[in-house]
Amino acid sequence: MTAPLTPPHQPSPNNDDPWQSPPPAPYYVPGAKGGGADLRTDLRDAAVVLAAVAIAGVALGLLWLWLAPRVPLISNGKAVFLKDTEGEEAVGADGTFVLLALAFGAVSAAAVFWLRRRGGIALVAALALGGLLGSLLAWGIGEWFGPMDDVVAHARAVGEGVTFDAPLELKATGAVLAWPVAAMVVHLALTALFGPRDPEPEWPTGYGPGPGGPA
Secondary structure (H helix, E strand, O other), rough: OOOOOOOOOOOOOOOOOOOOOOOOOOOOOOOOOOOOOHHHHHHHHHHHHHHHHHOOOOHHHHHHHHOOOOEEEOOOOOEEOOOOOOHHHHHHHHHHHHHHHHHHHHHHHHHHHHHHOOOHHHHHHHHHHHHHHHHHHHHHHHHHOOOEEEEHHHHHHHOOOOOOOOOOOOOOOOHHHHHHHHHHHHHHEEEEEEOOOOOOOOOOOOOOEOOOOOO
């Protein structure tokens, strides 16, 4: 009579070990299903967003031209002076541009998020670059269609003692960053609050008594 090779209380090698480490959670990469097709879709959407946001700069420029306060000048026939030396119209023009640019940044980010909730680095970069290009376009439109740049010629044209508007200028050049910064912040906030979530990993079930007895 020979001894059994395996003790009766020893679990079979095929049984699951209830104390073994669970398998690692699956690594989830958003948009990784389609591979190259998804990449092309992201780049195409980013190009459309870039163009649309940049073209919206025309509206920003026209609104700035319409709403920005004017700086009144007057000439005595020899020199040109500020009519109101204590006026804040020049600062008001910069402030108007910044407020409008912030509003355009928030609206453009909300519109892009509503149309395409998945987000992505390409989309945020397109929003930022489009906002910068739109701000530069608005700056150029406001100065181009505003009062003439040649103050001396303008003073001679209107005559002595007649009030006329100074050229519309954006003295704080950093204001062109208001649109892209607002667009990135709003889009990232919306994505964090309402964007899709990664699926929860499925942990293995099997903790409990096995076929050979209690664990």
